[in-house]
Amino acid sequence: MAQRKSKQKIVAEAEDQSSHTAQKNEAEERLRLAVEAGSDLIYEWEVGSDSLLWFGGIDEKLGYDPGEIPRTIEGWLDLIHPEDQEELRNAVERHRASIELIDEEYRIRHKDGSWKYWIDRGIPVLDQHGNPNKWIGACTDITLQRLAEINLRESEERYRTLFEYAGDAISVVDEDDHVLVVNPSMCELMGYSREELLSMRVPDLQAPDVRAEAGQAVRAEFERYGNSVFEVANIHRNGTRIPIELRLSKVAGPQGNLYYCIYRDISKRKQAENELREVFDTLTTVLESIDAHIYAADLKNYEILYMSKNMKEGFGGDFTGQTCFQAFRGEESVCSHCTNDKLLDEHGNPTGVHVWEGRNPLTNRWYINRDRAIRWHDGRLVRLQIATDITERKQAEETLQRHAEEMTTLHAVTLDLMKSSELDPILESIVARAAELLEGSSGGMYLCDAEKREARCVVSYQTPRDFTGTVLKYGEGAAGVVAETGRPLILDDYHVWEGRAEVFDGEESFRAMLSVPIVWQEQVKGVLHILRDDEGYKFSQVDLDLLMTLANHAAIAMENARLLQQIQRHADELEQRIDERTNELRKRVEEVEVLNRGMVNLMEDIQRANHQANIAANRLAVANEELEAFAYSVSHDLRAPLRGIRGFAEILAGRHRSDLNEQGREYLDFVVQAGDHMAELIDDLLEYSRLGRRAVRATPMDLELIIDEVLTSLSEIVRQNQAEIILPESYPVVMGDRTPLIQIFINLFDNALKYHRPDVPPTIELSWRGEADFAIIRVSDNGIGIPEEHRDRIFTMFQRLHGDEVPGTGIGLALVKKAVQLLSGDVQVVSAQGGGSTFIVKLPLPNGLGAAFNP
Secondary structure, eight states: OOOOSOHHHHHHHHHHHHHTGGGHHHHHHHHHHHHHHSSSEEEEEETTTTEEEEESOHHHHTTOOTTOSOSBHHHHHTTBOHHHHHHHHHHHHHHTTOOOOEEEEEEEEOTTSOEEEEEEEEEEEEOTTSOEEEEEEEEEEOHHHHHHHHHHHHHHHHHHHHHHHOSSEEEEEETTOBEEEEOHHHHHHHTOOHHHHHTOBHHHHBOGGGHHHHHHHHHHHHHHHSSEEEEEEEEOTTSOEEEEEEEEEEEEETTEEEEEEEEEEOHHHHHHHHHHHHHHHHHHHHHHHSSSEEEEEETTTOBEEEEOHHHHHHHTSOOTTSBHHHHHHOOSSOOTTOOHHHHBOTTSOBOOOEEEEEEETTTTEEEEEEEEEEEOTTSOEEEEEEEEEOHHHHHHHHHHHHHHHHHHHHHHHHHHHHHOOOHHHHHHHHHHHHHHHTTOSEEEEEEEETTTTEEEEEEEESOSSOOTTOEEETTSHHHHHHHHHOSOEEESOGGGOTTOOGGGTTOOSOOEEEEEEEEETTEEEEEEEEEEOSTTOOOOHHHHHHHHHHHHHHHHHHHHHHHHHHHHHHHHHHHHHHHHHHHHHHHHHHHHHHHOTTOHHHHHHHHHHHHHHHHHHHHHHHHHHHHHHHTTOOSTTTHHHHHHHHHHHHHHHHHHGGGSOHHHHHHHHHHHHHHHHHHHHHHHHHHHHHHHHSOOOOEEEEHHHHHHHHHHHTHHHHHHTTOEEEOOSSOOEEEEOHHHHHHHHHHHHHHHHHTOOTTSOOEEEEEEEEETTEEEEEEEEOSSOOOGGGGGGTTSTTOOTTGGGSOOOSOHHHHHHHHHHHTTOEEEEEEOTTSOEEEEEEEEOGGGOTTTTOO
């Protein structure tokens, strides 16, 4: 124990205490109050009796019941830690006679079994001989302090162990970069001994080429953000460059700031990163070569990490760093069709490729998307999407579907024409099939009476009430307007159209209306219309073309019915005339028999005449059967029955023309002419129908070869008309199909040769120029021209502007338009009456070589 007071001073205090016995009680009271106000325990030890008097509640402080701890030295020693008891017993014995101050530290047991650390300090009270008869002391609980010191020692020991045996290299440096402490791993990493490293500074260990720059960057970064991780390059003792990951922290010390540096060799990681970067560079090179939109987005936060060049061009910018659903879809949150949850299994491993189709709302194009999860070069899982544009395929599929529906409907209408010789069922079938094809809610058909200038409803299909028999004047209502103008009428909302007929007021069952004329030989024979009741729907040009095609079928049906009626009437007249002639011959035979039974020669003549009459009657019966079969044979093979009609008509004309009067001969000529016209019409119609049935295979075609073939076919007509053909020095190569190209130019040249001025030989000039991705081809003539009011309908079937003055069926220019449309082109006409015409054909060039083919 340390001696705190001298013996002389203690004796003086004891004498002073003896001389002031009167003040003892007062001092003890003050001591008791002080103890209660403080945290220490005060005790008084009577040396002679070994009794202990405690002030401050020792029982309570050690968790015992009041009075449970004996108030004796032995009872106190029983509470002392076994390791401390011997030392304290020796101290007790020593202080029975010694006046050396008590200064002991020991452990005393709490009732819960724990140990408390106490410091015990005491002074003696001496008797008159200077010997201690009593000790007064104080016990202070220093448990928290000692435990903290123990923990600190243990922590320092653990730190020292970790420091020495850590796998990472560790050093401590001062603010001047002097190395103060290193561990063995640091020595192993750098190849120096501990003594060598402790004599060096941090820059001595860094690569010379980055020494100054790296030091400044680390300092600036650290001062800004505090504890940080950096990548630096150190030099091994043997000169090898070592990529290092440095973790730096600063601790304030008594002599200034200290920096704790943890170095980790990341050579293998750098090598792996370089290899992964090479793989990634190869991947991006491959992705850039793919003709598709490609991007990668983080699977967790949807951040776009990569966009291919193709995709940047397609979407008009680089959106790297943005979220995929906002940049590529315009959405404010994750897309409902997002495939992220399908690309990983329950263990977070990629599941493979997920393929789906969809239309992008920003580009308005269709894509087939192939999504899969891959590991990005920085270790993140990303969704890699390869989106191939299939818009053209989708459009082609829709076009094919629409064409198939059109062909199915036309085939069904053709079958109806073949199955029925009655007009009304055929017209009802055409309206019903037109409504089905155009998805209309209802429809109708009117037949026109040009003399009375009125149209009468003959078909009322699925209308709210039956309008059959309703008559509209020309110009009244939609049917009256179309009948009067001969032009189609498209109404988006019939209810607000000012020209609606009063008879339909109050009808709320339809909104949109598409109404087209039924034209035969430039005369409006009727009106066909389709109605839709869904608000906001608008009929398209495709709808108009389909309905015009069906209207043409209706015109054919009407004309067939008229021809059949005319042929039947002519046949009836012929049969009646033959019957009358037979009766006359029979009467003459009877008269001759009555007058002269002996006139055998005359009888033979009469028999021969009867025999010839029977042959004629049989032939007429056969002709009638052929004509009756014609009514059931409206198809691509209609030419066969027509050949029969024309053949029998020629037989009648050759053998019995003299038996007919002038009107009969004129009727017979009408039959022959109608047959010729019908055959030509059927040929053109079949050609028009056949043009769209065969799949068009667009390949580069040399237009010069096409024009040579066309002019070879028309050489005789060119010669007969003494026509001048002006051709360009060079020709473009266009994307097309041989058959449609031949149809386009043979009809345009034939048209120019037909419609020339009688007194002027025709001149036809072919020229062209390149424009963007198309060749603009002009076919100009010096013919009679086209009046302005007829230019809109010359490409419609059966539109003949000059009646029978010029031969033809009115289908040629319709063939031109259809062929151009099949080749993804366009055709227009520029003309003035008497000033010639120029037909402008627009055809696509291969690979957009418009500029290269500009003569």
